[in-house]
Amino acid sequence: MLVSNIQLLELLNSLLKPEMVRDYCPNGLQIEGKRKVTKLVTGVTASQALIDQAISINADAILVHHGYFWKNESPCITGMKRKRIHTLLQHNINLYAYHLPLDIHSSLGNNAQLAKLLGIVDIAPLEKNNPQSVVMEGRFEGGIHPTRLTELLSNVLIKTPLHEPARKTKIETVAWCTGGGQGYIDLAAERGIDAYITGEVSEQTIHTAREMDIHFYAAGHHATERYGVKALGEYIQQKLEIEVVFVDIDNPA
Template sequence: MSITNLELLNYLDGMLRVNEISDYCPNGLQVEGTSKIKKIVTGVTASQALVDAAIEAQADALIVHHGYFWKGESQVITGMKRRRLSALLSNDINLYAYHLPLDVHPEFGNNRQLASLLNIQNVSAVSGVKPVGVVMQGNLGKETDGASLQSQLQSILGRAVLLEGPETKPISTLAWCTGGGQGFIEQAVELGVDAFITGEVSEQTVHTAREMGITFIAAGHHATERYGVKSLGEHIAQHFNVSVEFVDIDNPA
């Protein structure tokens, strides 16, 4: 089976509500390739390694969370950017990228997928943070503590995660934002939750966690954002009956 690149674009743009969400990059089709798509590769970031993997897989399309053309970056096509784009264009591969629209999606989004991995219950989007869904909150079915939650995440994600703040304080409620969401720790404190999980950590985040008494976990930007695009790809495979392969290019950040 195959679909057209515009058919896939229209479906994804509509489902992910691209026109409703302001972002730091263009969402949707970033690089146009062949009009007929039979094989799709999905991954977190459109790095050269992932582009090469898509070429090796003879993919017609690459769908990622982190694409190109970010606000504030240089607009010239040289060096690394030229090599990546040249590889896509010379192999007629379509590149689709969905950043915030994929973070916040209530079913396939990175935040919703992390909640599923941790079996978080009563999941809801924090309405005061825009776009709605970029920070979520919920509760654990069974009370735990920081050290146990750290261990659980390390087992699920297959990597070491950073724990700051109380290690033995009971945790039943938590908020989370996958990727680079450490700046939302104060909103998490205001929510009154016991713990906040994100991907990255900044120097000031540690002091906030210690002084405000909230358990903070930085579990890796890449590691916490593998599951949205993977879930989206699985849905596309089922919906369109096309071949989809998720490729994980390891990244310790």
């Protein structure tokens, strides 16, 4: 089935509602390519490797979580950025990118997908009275042993997480934010949450975990944000009946 690049954009915008979120980058169609879209590649980041894979399978468009034109980065189109954009334009490929709107979507988002994979229930925003909260809280029904959670994360994300243990031998409540959300550990600890899961770790994160006695898991930025864009692509394929291919470019970070 053929759809236009604007039809695809309209579907994505109506679903993810980027106008409701203050973000660090533009969300939507970042690079315009051919008008008709029959094959879409989805992936976490619009790296050169992902672009090359899209070209190799004759994709008309790419949809990612991490696109281009970030706040405070140089606006100059040089070096690596120039090569990426030149390749997209040369092959007339559309690039769509959704950052925070994809993190927070209630069913297809990165946070929602991670919760689904881990079996977390009773999900709610950790930032109270903020429907656009990028950090969530919930619980493990019946509780889970900290070592078992390490094993579960390893199996689900295909990556062994860093675990800074706390005294509790049973985790019942959990908070999480996919990607680079380590700063929210303070809020989780203040709320008395048993464990906090995110993608990355900073030096001060470990001290917070130790001193606030909260289990901390850094499970990988890429690994924790792999499943939102994958789920979004599957939704698009079902809705628009176009071919969608998820391409996972390995990234240990």
